[in-house]
Amino acid sequence: MAGFLKRLVPKRFRKTELIIPVVRMHGAIMAGGSQFRPALNLASYAPLLDKAFGMKEAPVVAITLNSPGGSPVQSRMIYNRIRQLAEEKNKKVLIFVEDVAASGGYMIALAGDEIIADPTSIVGSIGVVSGGFGFPEMLKKIGVERRVYTAGQNKAILDPFQPEKEGDIEYLKSLQLEIHNVFIDMVKLRRGSKLKDDPALFSGLFWTGMRGLDLGLIDGLGDMRDVLRRRYGDKVKLQLVSGARNFVGKKLPGVDLHAQSIAASAASGLAEVAEEKALWARYGF
Structure with a gap:
């Protein structure tokens, strides 16, 4: 009313x-x-x-x-x-x-x-981070065998129960770099000339x-x-x-x-x- x-x-x-x-x-x-x-x-x-x-x-x-x-x-x-x-x-x-x-x-x-x-x-x-844990040694200690069956050689990439592979890490970092570049472009677009020229700005x-x-x-x-x-x-x-x-x-x-x-x-x-x-x-x- x-x-x-x-x-x-x-x-x-x-x-x-x-x-x-x-x-x-x-x-x-x-x-x-x-x-x-x-x-x-x-x-x-x-x-x-x-x-x-x-x-x-x-x-x-x-x-x-x-x-x-x-x-x-x-x-x-x-x-x-x-x-x-x-x-x-x-x-x-x-x-x-x-x-x-x-x-x-x-x-x-x-x-x-x-x-x-x-x-x-x-x-x-302003950066990208991924994290996780690895358990292959723990499985050995408790007597457990990890079995993975895939169709596609990279289907089990970054499996936390298997030892790290250099190729898997490089691939993950390439994805992170792409996302990081998108983030940097957004910052530059929105902040423009306001940004100081500092090497640490996009370091995370x-x-x-x-x-x-x-x-x-x-x-x-x-x-x-x-x-x-x-x-x-x-x-x-x-x-x-x-x-x-x-x-x-x-x-x-x-x-x-x-x-x-x-x-x-x-x-x-x-x-x-x-x-x-x-x-x-x-x-x-």
């Missing part, structure tokens, strides 16, 4: 309050996710982005980002969706880094027209927000509320764009609550937690 009555009042007499949508992206970037631990991926966040960019009166969409990285594919998909919506809706995008925007997290940050971080945030890590190193500003990886230091109030006035109102709720009432970005059973979600969630903790640990979190 209040909204209906407000629309009856001529615009010149209404309170000049500017609402800016805020999308909060948090966590490791990976496909899938569960009811217990929604992942940062396009499927989860597309509805939130559509909703935020659909707010016609807002001149800008603010995104708070806190991610140590993860899937390069999902990172690029989120990046592309943000840029597509920004162009379609003619809106500026401001990315505000919280603790970390590294690796795939920084790739997403590149979608911002401006990237703003805290002086103590971690940014960068990461830096604080202060150093990231010097290198041209970000545009400024500060926090979202202060920055938006300085630019749009004290009457600016930040509206968090949120999704559905899970079975315990916790808000989720965009997860189908009936997609998996609770037991399956819990089991897969344990693996996801371990993977996410390993990603955060690289940056001291």
